[in-house]
Amino acid sequence: MREHGLSSSINSGTEFLSGNASIQGVELCSTVEAMLSLETAIRITGDASLADRLEAITYNSLPAALANNIKAHQYYTLPNNVISINGGHGFNQDYANATLPGPNSGFPCCRYNFHMGWPKFIQNSWAATSDGGLALLTYGPTAVNAMAGGTQVQITEDTSYPFEEEVRLRISVSNSVTMPLVARIPGWCTNATVSVNGQTQSGVASGNFFRMTRTWTNGDLVVISLPMPIQTPSGPSSSVAIYRGPILYSLPAGENWTVRTPDPFGLGFDEFEVRPTTSWNYALQLDPANPSASLTPSRLTTPPNPFDPAQPSVSLSASAKQLPGWTIGWLGTQSFEPPVSPVTSTNSLLAVTLLPFGSQHLRVSWLPYLGVPSPTTRSFMENFDSTWSQRWTVFGGNWSARNSTLSTVPASANGVKALAMATAFTNFTYEADVLVGSLGNAGLIFRVTKPDIGADAYCGYYAGINSQNSRLEFGYANNSWHQITNVPMTIAANTFYHLKVQALGSRLRVFVTDT
CATH class of the missing domain: 2.60.40 (Immunoglobulin-like)
Structure with missing residues (x-):
């Protein structure tokens, strides 16, 4: 959870551990199996904190993955899910329909496995x-x-x-x-x-x-x-999740459901695409240290299905401003990461309503908040200790930090990257020790905007080493790769090289082991 925790209190898994980005998700099978594991562990250990986490997963991740009539489920549940259309997400285990509600979403395991979720929870x-x-x-x-x-x-x-x-x-x-x-x-x-x-x-x-x-x-x-305080755990790009008791709240978007694949038997087990009909890109007026000053809870009538999106059981009233620059990402199947909080907006302050995460399909649950931006602009040093994921957001791959080294496994999807999102340097010296295996390349990216999952899914520069082709590579990306130059150089696989970039205005200098 420390490195891969999602807003809904479960670790990411698409299907590998995949970091804490707002556009990573978790498989429905993982949700119900995590529930059963926690139910068993609580009975063995008597650890009350495990039950807290069990309730958070049960009352958020589980209903969020199911259609209101239980005739459709979604394979992956994302913290920020603002559009559900057929197409890839760049996940390590990717399925074009993995976020579409339907009977065949993703791989067919979940449609058989999810049924144990609620009965086992009640039983235990x-x-x-x-x-x-x-x-x-x-x-x-x-x-x-x-x-x-x-x-x-x-x-x-x-x-x-x-x-x-x-x-x-x-x-x-x-x-x-x-x-x-x-x-x-x-x-x-x-x-x-x-x-x-x-x-x-x-x-x-x-x-x-x-x-x-x-x-x-x-x-x-x-x-x-059990009085329920409002809590605001911090997430990617210093965004916040909004909890009141065990319930995670999210900002809903209006939903337009269209049938993509009809049920051939006419029993209502259709597959849907879901597109937003209202804006979702808002930043809350919120002090994370005192959220109750800005959020007003309301308890509504609880319907027979308490997660019915048409009849919410509870809500939180808030104020927010729209962020026009926060849009759908390069792939078109997910949003960009939220801008780093606190964030400013010149738009008008509007009233918004937050609803339970489990009652919405399109929603934002890692939410930015308004304030005076305070990015790191003078110096930044990272030793990749146990808190590294609080400062970095990963885009694809299966990352871990051990022995002061950040690495991703060779089986990761192509083009994975990690960014310290709260930095904003113009002129700088940037250096790190970089190692690459016998295949592919690895290096430093800088002056980056609009990062997303995918090899060249960002705007910015790249300087790196390639042992397979024995060269230093330098170029830039804007959702496609543009080579500036390649320099032949002997690069030994699985060996650290010291890379340094000096940027002064339009002059960029790249050094490998001070050369």
């Missing part, structure tokens, strides 16, 4: 304790019937969680029973309260399981109050 929301009690691991409207304390016990969980902050547990027993009842207190909830028959309990702490050992009688009522 309760567990037995080692001392004969019951433990509530994850919240949602459920009922459990089990032997506890030597007696048949039924507990009905009355709640609209995660769309409300209160959970009511009603105990039904034929005879009184002494047993522990354990409830998880989420780590994001710092002021939870628990009452039993109206009596407030002491010792409730966030990120733990709260134990209530007592003699229970028929009709006892436990009320768990």
Whole structure:
């Protein structure tokens, strides 16, 4: 998660680990299998933080990948998904229809596998304790019937969680029973309260399981109050995700669904393309350190399907300005990365509504915010420590940083790159040690704008080494490659070379090992 975490609290995987970019995604199979793995791990370890993550994946990634009528799914779910049309995304494992809702989206594994998601989540929301009690691991409207304390016990969980902050547990027993009842207190909830028959309990702490050992009688009522703060974890280009409790909010775009491949049996299992009908390129008026000052929550009527896009269960009211320069990317199948926050805009401030990520198909969940831009303009040094992904955004490939070295595996898709997005240098000296294998090339890109996934999908310069063709390469790209010069040079594969670029106005100088 540290290097590959998406806004919806699951790691990227298209299908390889692929960084934290807003236009990378995760396979639906990975979502339901991550859920089941977490459900199992919670029961083994008793780690409450795993249940927090389980709820975030379940209530965001899972419904986001499914059509409202469950007659279509999408293979890859992207944090920022502003258009779903047939065509490649440049992923390591790419399918032209991987973001299209339909019965055959991507590879056909997900349409068989996703069905376990909700049933297994409900099945594993309760567990037995080692001392004969019951433990509530994850919240949602459920009922459990089990032997506890030597007696048949039924507990009905009355709640609209995660769309409300209160959970009511009603105990039904034929005879009184002494047993522990354990409830998880989420780590994001710092002021939870628990009452039993109206009596407030002491010792409730966030990120733990709260134990209530007592003699229970028929009709006892436990009320768990979980106030939901607004949280703003930081993402690519210093954008933010908006969480309230376990729900991730996103800025929706109007959707025009058109049938691309009709169901030959006429049963409604069609494949669709989805195009935006409204603007999606906004920056929020927001202070990430005090988001509640700018975002107003509303609880609406929860419909039978709480993720129905036509009847949202909850919303957040916000203000935002449009960013006309933030557009669909070079491939036409995804947006560019959000501009680095804070960002300015001369457009008018407008009212916008954020809705649950899981109820929208076209949406933006890594959101830029307004303010005075503060890019790095004087000096930048990187040792690729454990926090490197907070400063860099990767475009394609399977990157990792180990031993102060950033690398991507040879099997990565062609043309992968990593950029320190918050830098803005004009005249500079830029240097690094670069290694390339026996195939392909590797080097430095600079004065870059409009980066996207793809070999030449950016505007900017490139200077690099090529061991296969024994040369130094220098040129520029603007979604196609333009050679300036190639210099014959012996380049040994799998050997580091020190590359240095000096840029002063229009004069560019490139050095290899100070030559």
